[in-house]
Structure formats: C-alpha cells, structure tokens
Amino acid sequence: MNIIQFSFFSLFNKQKYFQYMESLILYGAKDTPSVYFDKNANLFEITGVSLPANVLDFYNQVLQWMDNYVKNPNDDTTLTLRLEYLNTSSAKVISILIKKLENILHTGKKVRVCWYYPANEPELKELGEDYSVGCKVPFEIKAYEN
Secondary structure, three states, rough: OOOOOOOOEEEEEEEOOOOOOEEEEEEEOOOOOOOEEEOOOOOEEEEEEEEEOOHHHHHHHHHHHHHHHHHOOOOEEEEEEEEEEEEEHHHHHHHHHHHHHHHHHHHOOOEEEEEEOOOOOOOOOHHHHHHHOOOOOEEEEEEOOO
C-alpha cells in the first residue's frame, strides 16, 4: 500500500490558494517611522517621522520585504504614507519604495499610493505631488489636521 504524505501548506502552496508571507512590523521611535506591512491583512503603511541616523540600516529591511512582495503581490495593493516629517535621505528611499510598486502594474494587478500630509506642511504636499509625477503608480494626496 502506497502512502502519500503531504502537508496542508504544501498542498495549498502548490495550488496557490494559500500564499503566506511574514509581516514586517517596526514600531516607530522619536526619529523612525512605524512600518506595518502585512500581505495577509492587505495593509501597507508607513507613518510618523523619518529621520533615522542611518537611513539604509533602517529601510533596508523595508526594501527587501517589498522586493519579496512584488514577486507575488495581492490583487489590489495600497501603500499608505502618512509622514509628519522626513529628511532628504528618507525621501530618496521612499522614492525607491514607490518605484518598486511599479513592478506590480506590469502584472496587471492594481496598486496605488495614498499620501497623507499635515495640512500645515505644504512642503510635504509638494513632495507627494513630485512623487506622483515621477512614477506610473496612481496617487491620492490628502491633507490631515494634526
């Protein structure tokens, strides 16, 4: 008698019904934003202040996570950016992150960025507008009261 062994996860992974990906959760501090990337809950958010002492040390894990995500994205992805302040180095990394989302467009799946800025910070509104002009990903730019 032949016994076929398989696990629940291997069966569903092969049929692409279940595609689990570890979440990336980074709690914000005085100089670093909170990051909540969860493919399974379909939540992708960066919030707070972004002034890390070493931008690459902080954002490298974020960029690597996104590299893995764009290989097998959800049908609809919305990246929410709600930054109160960010330095020039952080702005460059955010630009790289947004560019990575363009790869999702090539798969025929939906992607967009929701850029929230403090109503009293017109520079952040302009930054969001600059990002939206420089990429193919649809943008929503909205003010909030802080």
